Amino acid sequence: MPVVPPPLIALGAGFVQRALAPEQPPGLVRKVAAVGLGAAGIGLLGATGAAFKRHGTTFEPFDPSKATALVTDGPNAVSRNPMYVGMAGVLAAHALGRGGWLTPLPVIAFVAVIGRVQIRPEEEALAALFGEDYAAYCDQVPRWIGLPETWRRIAVDT
Template identity: 50%
Template sequence: MRIPPAGLFVLAAGAQLLHGRLSTPRLTLAAPLLAASGALGVAALGGFARAGTTFDPVRIDRASALVTDGVLAHTRNPMYLALAGALVAHALARGSWPGLLPVAGFVWAVDRGQVAAEEAVLRERFGPEYEAYARRVPRWIT
């Protein structure tokens, strides 16, 4: 049984609470990264909504369209990249280098578990179209 990406995010953010304390100056430094991460996530959701397909990582089998434009032209996993960016911003806001370890754990777990499962479904559903997309666009970022 896999933990959904949102659950992994909550676990990682919770683990970060053990490291460092929030401060206004560090929050100010982290805010642009958090805002950019939020914008990336919202842009990805908008792309899926415009295509009329699911963005639910638990029900990838409901994918009805392969979205390859917008932010998805630069990363195949913009929502996971956005969550990872939010976790990095949280570590920065807490002033904690050890707080980056849960980010690495999140990226590893999502990459090896969720993304691999999603890719298998997308390859089956969209075949050569997905294969060409996967060759053109990296999992995380260009």
């Protein structure tokens, strides 16, 4: 597991975005879009935290073996990693608000780093803890974001 908390990795990516951004203020449309995207990311983070609290389990990133419940509802019904999606959304909002062609690069780097150093070990720990239930969950819900398998089947059948 990493020794740097994921929110600090996201914060570091935000500082890199700031350094890469041009020195021009955003227009109204870009500001509104960035605020909306940022609010969605923050909302996703909050809703996920609330779901974990409702299930009485931890979302402590350094020791996923402390998890006492497999959370599959709420934001976890559309992403196995909604907190990381939320952080990436906030970074994407920051990139949009700052403008420039290079500001999305730290978002991509964040997703790649978190996927490798955080998500993979979490998945291994959750598979060990929850076995077949976790495997079934992985089959139905994407790692990052998308429609749950049930919704896909409904969409195809109609």
